[in-house]
Amino acid sequence: MSIVDISAKIPNNVNLADDRRLQRALEGWQPKFVRWWEELGPVAFKRSPVFLRTAIDVGRDGWAHFDHVEMPEYRWGIFLAEPEPDRKIAFGDHKGDDAWQEIPGEYRADLQRLIVVQGDTEPASVEQQRQLCLTAPSLYDLRNLFQVNVEEGRHLWAMVYLLHRYFGRAGRDEADEMLERHSGDADNPRILGAFNEDTPDWLSFFMFTYFTDRDGKYQLASLRESGFDPLSRTCDFMLKEEAHHMFVGATGVGRVVQRTLELMNEHDSDDVHPHGGLNLDLIQRYLNFHCSVSLDLFGAETSTNAANYFAAGLKGRFGEERRDDDHVLRDASRLVPEATEAGIGTREVTQLAALNETLREDYTEDCQKGLDRWNRTIAEAGVDFALRLPHIGFNRNVGTFRDHHVSPDGRLIDEAQWHAGAADWLPSDDDKAHVTSLQVSVTEPGKMAGWVAPPATGINRKPLEFDYVRL
């Protein structure tokens, strides 16, 4: 693509047409991105027109522009939320200073690291989900999968924009590396462990978008507070799109629960596996798994990195400016969980040290809301069962719980108890085989696979029977 084409084809509000540096960087990177999409994006439907939302502007109407497009022709754009005039840094040692419009040299390495880690997750999830298009339970779901995929792609663009625009040659090299690491590649893995796991089926996909993408939401929300204004504005806009990914997860799991309840009612049995459904206890086990691995993404309970990022004004807390404290956190303390041989207790640390735990708590609270909705559905169906978030120490590989076994209800247990209980708490091979057996591609408009209920409404006021993907 020539420079002229780049400017024309990439919707943006960063003055790309006049920015030679950005043009030059994208000229090198954009073909690599397209090649990456061809090689590691969705394995099928590469030329099928998909009813996609494309951001063409940051205004109210601009960011939700719907049309049928072939995915390789999707207009990945570069958008930053509108600047807030005279924005000040809201926290940390630079609180009250003008927000930075360029990266301060002192924080170059830290900011680059934050952006690279965030950016790396975006293409990773596309890679993790590339096989799912072969088994989509409906055209509606297939479209949602692709919407998530292209937006993860755009989020990669957003992070790459920052690297290209603000980090010089080192930034360009990092942007290339994001396309050179691959999810699950033994030699060249994605940075965060959870993004090297396969997403093998649609139940996992719904759980992933509910739990793991929600981690992304919280990370982006923390970065939206950043004193580095372009990062803040970039994340602000990404969060609009991220909301759709949460929606796919929340409604996806909800529709599975709803279908299970229908089958239970229809067959008057808790066991709907013979009837092509997914039992509630199996759903609970998938939930346990995805929730616990997502909790790991927040890091250890105490973190000097997180404290440094906060003190430096690089990464704030969720809803930083709405919080009623000094926003410096050097003196205030809080309790964080601590697991020892004696049991699960707490210890007191400075709030600054405990920022990971604070963000994890905010996240967990948010996760519970979806469960409350699903449980209302279950209760309304007259079934005596409730989905529960596992205890925060369950199945953890990061932080104080990593060397301890904890049951989903929060009991410290020994090795033997763990092995005895694991099959009840985490997806078993039988569970996975059953879920896999239900994965069939349904491509007739308006039709659904038997294990999931239809959604309440279509996309952008279109009917459910709409041809969301044209085959």
Place this chain on the structure above:
Amino acid sequence: MGHTVSDLAISFETSPPQYRHWDLEIDGARATLTMNVDPTAGLRDDYELKTNSYDLGVDIELYDATQRLRFEHPEVKVVVVTGGLERIFCAGANIQMLAGASHEHKVNFCKFTNETRNCIEDATANSSQVWIAAVNGTAAGGGYELALACDEILLVDDRASSVSLPEIPLLAVLPGTGGLTRVVEKRRVRRDLADAFATRTEGIRGRQAVEWGLVDETAPLSSFSELVEGRVAARAAESDRPDHGPGLGLDPIERTDEGDTIGYSAVTVSIDRRTGTATFTIAAPDSPQPATPGELIEAGAGAWILRCARELDAAILHLRFNETAVGTWVFRTEGDPDAVAAAEQLLADHRDHWLVREIRLYWARTLKRLDLSARSLMTLIEPGSCFAGILAELVLAADRSFMLDGTWEDLDDPPEPATIRLTGANLGWFAMSNGLSRLETRFWGRPAALAAAQAAVGADLEAPDAAGAELVTFTPDDLDWDDEVRLALEERNSFSPDALTAMEANYRFVGPETPETKIFSRLSAWQNWIFQRPNAVGPNGALQRFGSGSRPDFDTRRV
């Protein structure tokens, strides 16, 4: 206590009529420099410079004298340094001055005095202007170190005058102005005798001082002048310096200050306090420069090749002492590389001429001063710059260099890309403390890389070739330039200045050890450590307790 020295801007400009502490007398081939310190003329008002003890102000005059003797007095072949007080040659650095000085002033003071001692040795070794110490009274501590810098030490044998290094027993610090190093490295005093010497407060007198190798000769008071005159005559006869002038007058250096910009004629320094950066911009000559020694003497101190070195030297000293928080020095140049090469050609064509030799040696000393300034050095090579020969040495001196690849594309009339040109000047005119050229130091242990760089002499290297020859660090293009440079400077400014100085000193001086590297690394580093230790500088330490009547309380744990 009065204000500390760091509160005042210290000036290095002086001349013999303004001296408060020295008498300079020229008599044909002999110059006599007599130390006669004015006790009331210290840089601070909280000490008296009794018994020919010195502070920085005394040494600034000594440095000025070393320069003038070389440039203004080609006929001087021997410099006799002696004491002007009864029975006292020199008592060394003033203790109250040291006790009241900030750490950075102590370190800067010691560095400058060391450099001045090195200037004295350089004059003897390379300018054929031999320094002889006529120690006509007690030479204690820094006083004996001053004598050690001379090529011969003649001690009066009056049964009273001694040479001594009493710093360790009296003050719990080191004889840090080259003392320990020169006793064993230069005088070849056996180490066990040296140990005994440096721990004996009363020092060593007369014949024993000769036997131990601490001085060269002694004579009783009655024949001491005769001894000195004899040595002067003998050494003068060996000198290749001319018998007559004219010399070159070192006119005062013109300087204008405007805000944070210091303007000389060829050198401008702009300070950015936000990033702790001083940017030196050095302008190439813009008029024809002397091509012969005759034209050079006629042009005098206005000749670019000398003026530029003097201004650079002055700027370095000013920033070192008066702008300690400005931690990064950035070097830029402006002008025609051909003009720099043409001005420098004189130094290649007439290297045996006494004045040409002086100018080359002066550049060598000034560049060494840069190496030793405890600042991060960065060079920016942009279109319109003139990093050729002597000025290319700044690229090699830098801890990091950025060279623009290409040109400023956004300009209506983009300039030619920047170039670097190595010349013969880069192949050994300017040895570092380690005895190697900066080019040899850069490619230490890599003869093929050195040969490749040497093969590029004379060529105007644009960024890709300069990077290929490993002469520059990074070569961003115009799109990246501003950010790369800004980030490098901001990031540098965020690191610990102590750690940076230490890192830079470790990287800059690879290769062989010399007495100079030992003075500036081993001796100075240990001294600077001691200067931080309570045993020396604590409230009960030796520097504070000295002269109080009470003994210091030492923390006896060995570290």
